Amino acid sequence: MAVVLESQPAQAQQTQQTKPVYGGQKAAAATTKPHITDTPITWGNWYKHVNWLNVYLIIGIPMAGLYAATFTPLYTKTAIWAVAYYFATGLGITAGYHRLWAHTSYSARLPLQIFLAAVGGGAVEGSIRWWSRDHRAHHRYTDTDKDPYSVKKGFWYSHLGWMIMKQNPKRIGRTDISDLNENPVVVWQHKHYLYVVLFMGLVFPSIIAGLFWGDWLGGFIYAGILRIFFVQQATFCVNSLAHWLGDQPFDDRNSPRDHVITAFVTLGEGYHNFHHEFPSDYRNAIQWHQYDPTKWFIWTMKQIGMAYDLKTFRHNEIEKGRLQQKQKKIDQAASQLSWGAPLESLPVMSFEEYQEQAKNGKALIAVAGVVHDVTDFITSHPGGKAIIKSGIGKDATAMFNGGVYYHSNAAHNLLTNFRVAVIRGGCEVEIWKKNAHSLTEHVTKGLPAQSQLA
Structure with missing residues (x-):
């Protein structure tokens, strides 16, 4: 569900590759040269398959932050601020990137859109436009080669490998993001994404800790670098853990699963089997006792007039899906029993x-x-x-x-x-x-x- 470095859109790359290139044999070689992902990984070229910038951003910087934390005192106020900002930036992804823009499961007033775009950028997981495009491809092509983070390629590939290893953008399934291209908040954030990331990811948390209680370095290390690491890993679990751990009460043809542990880790995104069946529902958890703070955040925003048109699937349709899956399991169990000679x-x-x-x-x-x-x-x-x-x-x-x-x-x-x-x-x-x-x-x-x- 997330990444740090945005790759060039497949459509743009395709346009570039179809332009005529002059220069004899060198030109012909340039147009037919295979993408690095189409070549096998060997001891001689393995480093070419690695997305080194993402390795630096996702792994290198957090490791540096962990090292800095060994000699940077953690004050109580800074710890509270880091946790609070963790939840804010996490909601920027779950309530903003995911449920508002990727699935349009509700509508938001301009102030709420700006807030979610800002704190979502602070999670450092790509722009709204890029993130939503890949996520729509994930839903449309779940568990196939066109799924950008298919769990069929392995747990760790879906969690982290798809970001630190290069991908051929032409292999990612195409999706329609025309609605996002017409949203001024999405367009502005995409255009100025680098500035949004630097300010909301590192500068802003440092400013809050520095101005209010004088802990500039602590704000930078704990509310900035390490908070980014943890919110990223939580989001990555929706790609991996939510497709690996739990039950499938609505459909078992694909990998998404429901589990309370994943829900706690991902701010309520753990009821993933339900979500893949009913993606435009603003809820992930439909039972009162299920943990889904993102759902309650959206509901609260509606109460104060910042959100509207909250979409839900009818209870009748949800229960039909649940009953059909139960019947499927019953039929599978029945097929293992002897029922006498067929009439x-x-x-x-x-x-x-x-x-x-x-x-x-x-x-x-x-x-x-x-x-x-x-x-x-x-x-x-x-x-x-x-x-x-x-x-x-x-x-x-x-x-x-x-x-x-x-x-x-x-x-x-x-x-x-x-x-x-x-x-x-x-x-x-x-x-x-x-x-x-x-x-x-x-x-x-x-x-x-x-x-x-x-």
Whole structure:
């Protein structure tokens, strides 16, 4: 979800590469030279695959900050300020970059937009325009090669590797950001991003600590450098941890998952399976007990008139998705069990054939038009031998379904294991119909009815 250094848009690079280049063989080589990511990593070229500027910004500077912290005292006021600014810049990403601009899950008044653009820049994760473009690609192409931070390439790749290793911008899935290009706040922040980062990321936290309690260096180290490191790592967890740890209550076709630990780490972005199913919902957590401070921040902004048009999916649609996933898991579990021979695979016999086989020593019982061989079950029948033997050779449907005893669900399931055939016409009633039809014909022809019934 985040990065520090912005790469050139794929569209711009494509335009540049299609321009004619003159100069014979050198020109031809320039236009056909493969991107470094299209070449294998070797001991001789591995350093060319590394995005060294991002390594410096994401890893080098925080390490320097950790070293400086060993000889820089941490005062209580500075610690409180660092934590407060951590939450402010974190909300700049979650409530601003993510839910407002990437997903347009609500609308914000100009003062709120300016605030979120400023503190979001203080998180040092790229401009709104760049960040949202990649995030929309992530949602559109989740877990594919066009996903800029696909967890299918590994946990650490999705967390950090996609930023410290070079990416071919032409391989990232295309998305529509025309709405962002028309937003003056987004355009201004993108144009002046470097100044926003330097001021909001490092200068502003130092000024607050320096002017109010004289701790300029502490503000720079703790509320600046180290706070940036921690808020970045928290955001990166949405790319990695949220696709690796937890449950999938709404859909398991892709990797996003829900887990409370991820929610605590990411200011409420941990209910990621829900989010990928309903991305335009301003909430991540829909239960009252789930941790989502970003949701409550947006809701509070609405109460004071700074936010409006908060989008939510209907409860009915959410529950349908949850129920469909439950049914899918039930069906998967059911497929691992034996449910007896499928009815369509059984041979078909007439009721007379069924009766004939039962008279010749087979313990066959017909229930609901299906013939069951209960030979090996007679001695195990909980109701005793006599009852089950009384149904042999008969249509025992009524007996089984309450005429003698209303059998349990377990009994119905057990009965499926004894299926051997299906009766043509379904049950003994067909014999009565046949006899009644023959009787009518005899009476019509003037023959004695007794001859047919004998």
